[in-house]
Amino acid sequence: MIGSSTLLAVVAAPAAQPAPPDLTPAQLAGQRVAFAYSGPTPPRALVRRIERGEAAGVVLFSRNVRSRAHLRNTLAGLQRAARRSPVNAPLLVMVDQEGGPVKRLPGGPRHAAADVGRTSTAVADGRAAGSALRAVGANVDLAPVADVCRPASALERERRCYGRSAATVTRLAGGFARGLRSRGVAATLKHFPGFGAAGVNTDFSAQLIRTSLGRLRAVDLRPFTRLARRAQLVMLSTAVYPARSRRPAALAHPWATLELRGRLRFRGVSVTDALDTPATARFGGAGRLGIETARAGTDIALFAGGYRPGDRAARALTAALRSRRLSRREFERSAARVLALRASFR
Numbered sequence: 043m044i045g046s047s048t049l050l051a052v053v054a055a056p057a058a059q060p061a062p063p064d065l066t067p068a069q070l071a072g073q074r075v076a077f078a079y080s081g082p083t084p085p086r087a088l089v090r091r092i093e094r095g096e097a098a099g100v101v102l103f104s105r106n107v108r109s110r111a112h113l114r115n116t117l118a119g120l121q122r123a124a125r126r127s128p129v130n131a132p133l134l135v136m137v138d139q140e141g142g143p144v145k146r147l148p149g150g151p152r153h154a155a156a157d158v159g160r161t162s163t164a165v166a167d168g169r170a171a172g173s174a175l176r177a178v179g180a181n182v183d184l185a186p187v188a189d190v191c192r193p194a195s196a197l198e199r200e201r202r203c204y205g206r207s208a209a210t211v212t213r214l215a216g217g218f219a220r221g222l223r224s225r226g227v228a229a230t231l232k233h234f235p236g237f238g239a240a241g242v243n244t245d246f247s248a249q250l251i252r253t254s255l256g257r258l259r260a261v262d263l264r265p266f267t268r269l270a271r272r273a274q275l276v277m278l279s280t281a282v283y284p285a286r287s288r289r290p291a292a293l294a295h296p297w298a299t300l301e302l303r304g305r306l307r308f309r310g311v312s313v314t315d316a317l318d319t320p321a322t323a324r325f326g327g328a329g330r331l332g333i334e335t336a337r338a339g340t341d342i343a344l345f346a347g348g349y350r351p352g353d354r355a356a357r358a359l360t361a362a363l364r365s366r367r368l369s370r371r372e373f374e375r376s377a378a379r380v381l382a383l384r385a386s387f388r
Contacts, residue, residue, distance in 0.1 A: 072096030099134025149174030168221020236262025299339035329358030
């Protein structure tokens with residue numbers, strides 16, 4: 043059992059209003075993709091897409107950072123494009139800024155999760171991360187890691203876990219999220235339903251996590267269960283958990299909808315881990331992965347390898363909507379959650 047102070051560590055997700063009924067299929071599809079780009083300058087195609095209201099947001103990597111001043115000016119330009127669009131809501135600007143070995147931007151936090159023992163330190167790290175993001179105009183941190191590590195696991199070797207105890211992880215991840223929100227930055231709990239038992243990062247290899255459903259719920263899911271009702275975003279893992287599905291969690295309806303939305307009552311925005319990695323290669327290209335993400339009930343498909351994969355996914359989603367292979371009603375529900383979060387940054 044955790045105290046009320048920990049439960050307040052994550053600010054509640056903004057209430058979703060119905061998506062505007064006049065959104066085009068391309069605009070609805072765009073709300074389900076976060077676009078990456080290569081180098082410090084976004085391609086003109088991405089800017090035009092944003093001006094049309096066909097993008098939920100962008101995800102940044104170290105390759106996009108020439109300097110903080112340049113990135114701040116770049117993101118201000120993308121937000122101006124968003125204001126010119128028919129959708130007219132701030133873009134989600136996502137960054138992995140965990141601390142330690144995983145930081146895309148200069149600045150805080152200084153500590154890796156493994157080096158954090160006190161809630162006050164976790165809160166301070168969240169504030170430092172939030173300040174680094176706000177300094178350039180980013181508004182979503184793809185952190186904290188809410189995974190419960192096992193000995194010699196990939197995340198433990200990378201020093202990205204707060205600990206091997208669900209209670210410890212809940213307390214410290216919640217503290218980090220609270221620090222982010224104090225700086226006006228949304229936190230993202232990751233990697234649902236728990237990646238702490240994986241031997242290899244899914245960026246490098248497909249992962250099969252054979253943990254039983256009972257064990258997942260008793261250990262790995264506990265931080266998410268405690269924090270997800272009040273979280274703004276949750277990132278789904280691309281590992282496979284046979285306890286509920288033979289598909290990666292981000293592409294699996296039993297995880298993305300039945301467990302996360304049903305059992306945990308999560309009402310915020312769900313986002314995939316990077317889909318253009320070896321973990322998802324056998325499930326299709328970017329277009330197919332975008333469609334399977336939507337069918338599973340995950341709100342936003344995230345692609346890390348430049349603009350083209352996200353563009354292919356958005357085009358495939360648009361075509362599937364137009365042909366009615368995918369439900370417009372479900373897209374409107376997803377878009378409502380995404381647009382509520384975007385509007386919260388006005």
